[in-house]
Amino acid sequence: xxxxxxxxxxxxxxxxxxxxxxxxxxxxxxxxxxxxxxxxxxxxxxxxxxxxxxxxxxxxxxxxxxxxxxxxxxxxxxxxxxxxxxxxxxxxxxxxxxxxxxxxxxxxxxxxxxxxxxxxxxxxxxxxxxxxxxxxxxxxxxxxxxxxxxxxxxxxxxxxxxxxxxxxxxxxxxxxxxxxxxxxxxxxxxxxxxxxxxxxxxxxxxxxxxxxxxxxxxxxxxxxxxxxxxxxxxxxxxxxxxxxxxxxxxxxxxxxxxxxxxxxxxxxxxxxxxxxxxxxxxxxxxxxxxxxxxxxxxxxxxxxxxxxxxxxxxxxxxxxxxxxxxxxx
Ligand SMILES: [Ca+2]
Numbered sequence: 572x573x574x575x576x577x578x579x580x581x582x583x584x585x586x587x588x589x590x591x592x593x594x595x596x597x598x599x600x601x602x603x604x605x606x607x608x609x610x611x612x613x614x615x616x617x618x619x620x621x622x623x624x625x626x627x628x629x630x631x632x633x634x635x636x637x638x639x640x641x642x643x644x645x646x647x648x649x650x651x652x653x654x655x656x657x658x659x660x661x662x663x664x665x666x667x668x669x670x671x672x673x674x675x676x677x678x679x680x681x682x683x684x685x686x687x688x689x690x691x692x693x694x695x696x697x698x699x700x701x702x703x704x705x706x707x708x709x710x711x712x713x714x715x716x717x718x719x720x721x722x723x724x725x726x727x728x729x730x731x732x733x734x735x736x737x738x739x740x741x742x743x744x745x746x747x748x749x750x751x752x753x754x755x756x757x758x759x760x761x762x763x764x765x766x767x768x769x770x771x772x773x774x775x776x777x778x779x780x781x782x783x784x785x786x787x788x789x790x791x792x793x794x795x796x797x798x799x800x801x802x803x804x805x806x807x808x809x810x811x812x813x814x815x816x817x818x819x820x821x822x823x824x825x826x827x828x829x830x831x832x833x834x835x836x837x838x839x840x841x842x843x844x845x846x847x848x849x850x851x852x853x854x855x856x857x858x859x860x861x862x863x864x865x866x867x868x869x870x871x872x873x874x875x876x877x878x879x880x881x882x883x884x885x886x887x888x889x890x891x892x893x894x895x896x897x898x899x900x
Contacts, residue, residue: 598628604719605630608729612736623736629747630715636708637721639753650858650865650884657697657888658895666692666896669701669786676774676787684794685804689900691793693893694879698761702786705759706752710735713755714764731755734764741768742780749783758782759789760796770796800878801871808890809873810847812855812866815840823857827877827886829870830854836868843868856883 599605605627612618670677670692677688692701699705714735717728735755739746751757755764762771762782773780774791782789819839822831829852833843841855853868869883876886 599630599632599715599719600624600628602627602719604725604729605715608718608732612733616733616737618736618740626711626747627715630711631709632716632720633708633712633753636713636716636753640717640721640724648884650887651861653884654888654891658891662696662700662892663895663899665701666696666892667899669695670896670900673786673790676790680774680790680794684791684798684802686794686797686802687893687897689893689897690797690876690889691790692896693889694793695759695789696892696896697885697889699759702759702789705783706750706756706761708751708753708755709747710749710751710755710757710764711747713751713753717754728755731764734768738764738768744779744781744783751783758784759786760793762792762796766796770799796879797875800875802875803872806872807845807870808876809867809869809887810843810845812868813842813844814866815842820857822855823866824855824883827854827869827881827883828874833868841866841868854883856887858884858887 600609609618609620609623609627612623613620666689670688674688677691680686680691681688695701714728714732718725718732721728732755736746738744739749749757752761756762757764757767759782767780767782771780771782771788771792772795773788775785775787777785779785780788780792782792818841822836822839822841831839831854832850832852833847834849836842836853836855837849843853847870851870853870854874856867856869858865858867867887869886873886873890876889877883879885879889
């Protein structure tokens with residue numbers, strides 16, 4: 572009996588799940604949170620209710636998106652494995668091809684924003700393999716699923732969904748059709764909608780900011796993102812460090828922002844391998860390289876790269892890919 576009871580409860584649960592997935596197959600128009608969002612966008616942003624209802628009627632809940640966002644963070648890869656994904660001969664070669672194809676736009680971006688061409692190329696290379704991998708989810712599905720059916724991040728993704736509606740209207744882009752990552756990041760440089768609105772630019776001046784299909788806009792937009800996050804033109808990014816016996820291990824990897832001067836770091840047995848003024852601020856990093864520990868110092872511009880993705884390994888991979896490209900440009 573207990574088993575039968577449990578089974579019938581399971582069956583009931585299954586039917587419930589089935590019903591909810593069937594309901595979701597009909598789109599989001601009737602979801603209370605979608606209704607509230609439509610109401611708000613009509614009232615505060617002057618959207619047309621019928622158009623929004625049609626858009627959300629076509630928005631689909633995607634279980635693969637919910638699975639992707641809830642997946643436990645992968646055990647952090649050691650640096651040498653992470654590096655081997657991004658700093659490769661193929662990605663360098665493809666970067667050179669991208670750089671040659673778009674050399675005029677890259678040079679113009681470098682002049683206008685003060686951001687090196689190879690850095691812009693490396694970001695686009697790490698994010699999407701130079702546009703080969705811009706994401707296959709409809710952005711309206713991704714953002715609706717996460718805003719309405721993923722309570723832990725609902726406020727964040729509702730904000731992105733609002734920005735997406737406004738952005739597509741501003742640019743005259745089809746809100747029901749654009750594609751991106753499962754988290755709604757779009758285009759060559761994978762901008763989420765709030766970044767799109769804040770930092771993307773119409774770099775080919777055709778009247779539309781399109782970083783999804785237009786590599787020229789994407790190049791200007793990545794450069795502008797860096798400039799707006801205070802990239803300092805002409806300054807270095809990072810340099811190898813050396814450490815003395817009994818160095819301050821607790822000063823390694825303790826924050827992305829450069830907080831200690833080289834003079835202070837020296838008192839902890841951490842030294843640069845290049846000539847820099849003693850009052851230069853740095854963050855000290857230890858990476859697990861193939862042949863044991865590697866020590867690095869990140870300067871202000873290293874920190875700026877982490878504003879794109881808050882990870883030291885990400886910034887180091889972008890930097891090293893950019894160097895590999897620069898050496899052969
Ligand atoms: Ca444009």
